[in-house]
Amino acid sequence: MCLGIPGRIVEILPEREPDPESGEAPLEDGAAFPLRRGVVDFGGVRKEVCLSCVSDARPGDYVVVHVGFAISKIDADEAAKVFELLAAMDELGELEAPEGT
Amino acid sequence: MRYLDEYRDPAAAAKLLAAIRGAVTRPWTLMEVCGGQTHSLLRFGIDRMLPPEVRLVHGPGCPVCVTPIEVIDRALEIAARPEVTFVSFGDMLRVPGTRGDLQRVKAAGGDVRMVYSPLDAVQLARALPSRQVVFFAVGFETTAPANAMAVHAAAREGLESFSVLVSHVLVPPAMEAILAAPDNQVQAFLAAGHVCTVTGLEEYGPIAARHRVPIVVTGFEPLDLLQGIWMALRQLEEGRAEVENQYARSVRPEGNREALRILREVFEVGDRSWRGMGSIPASGLHLREAYRRFDADLRFPAGETRGEAAASPCRSGEVLRGVLRPDQCAEFGVRCTPESPLGATMVSTEGTCAAYYRYRRAETAAVVAGAAHGAQGAPGGGQR
Ligand code: SF4
Numbered sequence: 001m002c003l004g005i006p007g008r009i010v011e012i013l014p015e016r017e018p019d020p021e022s023g024e025a026p027l028e029d030g031a032a033f034p035l036r037r038g039v040v041d042f043g044g045v046r047k048e049v050c051l052s053c054v055s056d057a058r059p060g061d062y063v064v065v066h067v068g069f070a071i072s073k074i075d076a077d078e079a080a081k082v083f084e085l086l087a088a089m090d091e092l093g094e095l096e097a098p099e100g101t
Numbered sequence: 102m103r104y105l106d107e108y109r110d111p112a113a114a115a116k117l118l119a120a121i122r123g124a125v126t127r128p129w130t131l132m133e134v135c136g137g138q139t140h141s142l143l144r145f146g147i148d149r150m151l152p153p154e155v156r157l158v159h160g161p162g163c164p165v166c167v168t169p170i171e172v173i174d175r176a177l178e179i180a181a182r183p184e185v186t187f188v189s190f191g192d193m194l195r196v197p198g199t200r201g202d203l204q205r206v207k208a209a210g211g212d213v214r215m216v217y218s219p220l221d222a223v224q225l226a227r228a229l230p231s232r233q234v235v236f237f238a239v240g241f242e243t244t245a246p247a248n249a250m251a252v253h254a255a256a257r258e259g260l261e262s263f264s265v266l267v268s269h270v271l272v273p274p275a276m277e278a279i280l281a282a283p284d285n286q287v288q289a290f291l292a293a294g295h296v297c298t299v300t301g302l303e304e305y306g307p308i309a310a311r312h313r314v315p316i317v318v319t320g321f322e323p324l325d326l327l328q329g330i331w332m333a334l335r336q337l338e339e340g341r342a343e344v345e346n347q348y349a350r351s352v353r354p355e356g357n358r359e360a361l362r363i364l365r366e367v368f369e370v371g372d373r374s375w376r377g378m379g380s381i382p383a384s385g386l387h388l389r390e391a392y393r394r395f396d397a398d399l400r401f402p403a404g405e406t407r408g409e410a411a412a413s414p415c416r417s418g419e420v421l422r423g424v425l426r427p428d429q430c431a432e433f434g435v436r437c438t439p440e441s442p443l444g445a446t447m448v449s450t451e452g453t454c455a456a457y458y459r460y461r462r463a464e465t466a467a468v469v470a471g472a473a474h475g476a477q478g479a480p481g482g483g484q485r
Binding site: 003004005006008033035042043050052053054055062064066067068069071072074075076078079081082083085086089090 | 102103104105107108113116117120137190217218219220221240243244246247250253254294295298299321324325328349350351352353357359360362363366451
């Protein structure tokens with residue numbers, strides 16, 4: 001149950017419509033903790049996800065989703081760093097490699 | 102898929118492994134805190150690719166596994182009530198209590214249902230107004246904001262038929278308890294990336310300083326784990342004990358402020374008991390006064406006799422503290438399998454026993470068979 005997986009936001013959904021049967025009121029705008037929802041694509045599988053805690057996330061952004069709830073927006077610059085490190089390791093390796101190998 | 106495939110690239114993994122080999126001069130013991138990390142390490146065979154000096158022990162980071170048996174028994178009791186629809190994450194359904202599991206309550210006619218998200222449980226409460234809908238709110242800091250949001254939504258809508266049975270635990274106090282144990286072997290931690298995504302790094306600095314252990318917040322993919330291990334080893338070799346963040350694409354130093362705000366609105370810190378570790382002060386979350394009317398533990402009277410726990414051969418407590426490897430348990434793969442688990446660490450997909458069963462059973466069998474023929478075990482395998 002405890003996994004978090006990355007997915008791409010494809011759509012932000014409007015605030016909930018009033019339920020036609022119960023007549024229950026929609027959740028008010030400007031509430032302390034609004035329930036913000038969206039559709040997230042996980043490699044082809046789409047799910048509705050709560051986006052309340054990633055309020056700056058927009059369609060196209062990647063988020064980490066855990067139990068139907070986005071816990072972070074993935075930072076693309078930070079994500080690239082491990083690959084920059086690997087590239088730096090390569091350059092270092094070439095400098096250290098003896099001549100002619 | 103983006104942010105998954107590129108972190109599984111074998112050529113990049115080989116480079117990090119070479120860096121790890123280059124960095125190590127002495128034996129070191131590292132603990133990965135989170136069950137999701139344990140699962141990845143075994144699934145991709147990372148534990149076996151490491152140089153022999155590096156030993157990984159598996160931490161307590163599986164909420165399904167650490168939920169104590171008293172809480173499971175309370176869940177069984179509440180779920181069996183005729184007016185209750187009991188809602189849970191799937192993994193919890195097969196965790197054995199003193200007498201059976203939630204699946205058995207369901208088979209006996211109880212209304213027990215599985216959901217993917219706590220918000221689905223709130224939806225169910227809306228749809229079934231004549232039922233008492235009880236959600237089993239387990240989890241670490243990662244899950245707490247979602248569970249808090251569910252309680253908050255119910256409160257805002259006046260959904261009084263909804264309640265939660267809370268068993269929320271916090272990671273840093275468990276790390277301290279492991280370090281303080283007299284038989285502790287852990288010299289560095291790979292901290293749980295998704296827990297820290299919510300909480301940030303603040304709490305980890307004092308632990309690193311007090312116990313002189315490096316703490317590297319680490320992600321879950323092979324490259325994340327290898328980089329995290331490399332960072333931890335460099336600290337150990339250089340005599341540093343700092344908090345470093347390998348998983349910065351998701352973890353900000355201050356955590357997720359919005360998630361912390363809803364978490365703190367609904368929950369407050371208090372003592373919790375853990376399977377295998379007993380009660381740890383300030384190691385869990387409880388509903389705040391303003392939300393206590395949603396506490397299922399208060400709403401439903403406790404049964405009179407809880408019964409003596411039958412003596413169980415399960416040693417999951419030792420597995421959770423990292424002092425016993427699953428394949429050292431006599432029941433492993435014999436009477437205890439994921440199909441008929443004796444303990445929580447075999448039930449949960451992130452449980453250490455389940456991970457060993459899934460990815461190491463054939464090898465353990467080979468080692469046993471090899472030993473029977475007077476041969477050595479598989480090279481480098483089966484020893485961690
Ligand atoms: S193998 Fe089964 S019985 Fe042994 S510790 Fe793990 S869960 Fe318990």
